[in-house]
Amino acid sequence: MLLTNPCVFAAGNEYQIFVPVKNESVMWIKIGDKCYYDESNGVLRSLSRVHRISVPMKVLDDAKKYTVCNQEIRGRRKAYFNKMKPVKEYEYTFTPVTGDxxxxxxxxxxxxxxxxxxxxxxxxxxxxxxxxxxxxxxxxxxxxxxxxxxxxxxxxxxxxxxxxxxxxxxxxxxxxxxxxxxxxxxxxxxxxxxxxxxxxxxxxxxxxxxxxxxxxxxxxxxxxxxxxxxxxxxxxxxxxxxxxxxxxxxxxxxxxxxxxxxxxxxxxxxxxxxxxxxxxxxxxxxxxxxxxxxxxxxxxxxxxxxxxxxxxxxxxxxxxxxxxxxxxxxxxxxxxxxxxxxxxxxxxxxxxxxxxx
Ligand SMILES: [Fe+2]
Missing domain, CATH: 3.60.21.10 (Metallo-dependent phosphatases)
Known part of the structure; x- marks a missing residue:
């Protein structure tokens, strides 16, 4: 469960999207067919209650929408055979800054x-x-x-x-x-x-x-x-x-x-x-x-x-x-x-x- 709407921060040439969550979970953001993950060298992060996902600025500016995908972990992460709850998807429109x-x-x-x-x-x-x-x-x-x-x-x-x-x-x-x-x-x-x-x-x-x-x-x-x-x-x-x-x-x-x-x-x-x-x-x-x-x-x-x-x-x-x-x-x-x-x-x-x- 997301605690707030996502925060889409501009930094460098990307958006860094922060989403606080209630429970231990993993998260990724879908833009078109591409998924961007909250990950650490290939491991989906679940220990923090605030997810952080970077997406290229141009990709989100062009798409003008994104989907936050959040999946809670049942119990603590095990070394083998984790059980996950179903993925929940939250859709957002996005209006990039344009014009003079x-x-x-x-x-x-x-x-x-x-x-x-x-x-x-x-x-x-x-x-x-x-x-x-x-x-x-x-x-x-x-x-x-x-x-x-x-x-x-x-x-x-x-x-x-x-x-x-x-x-x-x-x-x-x-x-x-x-x-x-x-x-x-x-x-x-x-x-x-x-x-x-x-x-x-x-x-x-x-x-x-x-x-x-x-x-x-x-x-x-x-x-x-x-x-x-x-x-x-x-x-x-x-x-x-x-x-x-x-x-x-x-x-x-x-x-x-x-x-x-x-x-x-x-x-x-x-x-x-x-x-x-x-x-x-x-x-x-x-x-x-x-x-x-x-x-x-x-x-x-x-x-x-x-x-x-x-x-x-x-x-x-x-x-x-x-x-x-x-x-x-x-x-x-x-x-x-x-x-x-x-x-x-x-x-x-x-x-x-x-x-x-
Ligand atoms: Fe101050």
Missing amino acids: EVRCYHIADTHNRVDEPVKAAEAFGKIDFLILNGDVPNDCGKKKYFNSIYEIVGKVTGGNIPAVFVRGNHDIRGKYAEIFGDYIPTVDGNTFFTFRVGNIWGLALDCGEDKPDSHPEYGGTICCHYFRERETQFIERVADCECHKDDTIIKKIVVVHNPFTMKYNEPFNIEEEMFAHWAKVIKEKIRPDLMICGHLHKTGVHPVGGKIDAHGQPCTVVVGSKPDKNYFKGVGYVFRKDSTDVIFTDSNGEISEAETV
Whole structure:
């Protein structure tokens, strides 16, 4: 039994489809005549309650529908002669992002909330894709906390449109943070990657923790500086590649939880030199249109040279998440080639006037 609608995440040149299930089971996805399996070197995975299946983006974009096939195992997997229950099939239509006007909703910092961010997204109306931008579970102390990711994406997308997931600093905390990467989209195991949804090109970045690795709060469990050094090499590689120079791209976006070009006070004033380098490389070689952030628990549109630009913003930064008691405000985008409408909406149905950037 599926616990939510499938979550179809865009990462690299594939969709990584995540489906949480109630019982021990195996899973595959059928697109046309071809099956794509949740497998580990030829073994169907059943130990995890969250299935993960990658499919080539073009295959699903062309087919516009897929079937989730789920088969529960009777009792624990034996070495020989397992007994399986009948296969259950769940069909979904899929609408890939197309065209030169693209609607997207952004959610971050929900910290375990599900209903309020879903209501805020509904207030924006129909979308072509969804962004989840970090700190969705409050921490990784229990694996069940991961479910809020699939609940939000399942409800907002219905399994019918793509989503993008980026990790936040709270996602690095707790006993299961080290296996969080098995439960979210990654490329080559990394939580930083590029993605493409229709004519939108994206760079997903991960700033890691928000304080020095030696901070007592982490108790010696963090090596984010080392992680960011790897990410620096990745950013430099992407900057020099051709992937963001395609004429069909109408918007280039950087999605990152932490607006890393702002000035922070102690102990949050980490990696200023490295973050300034990231911003410079991105600005000069990628030339993005918009940087999409959360983390501050505030909402606002910040132009280059504005009050939060301390380390050379590569472009306008939109900070778009405000959680509160029984409340959430997020941000909707309407991307066009020459402009983007930024519209904040909340769980009470309040809708801000569009700010065009
Ligand atoms: Fe955060």
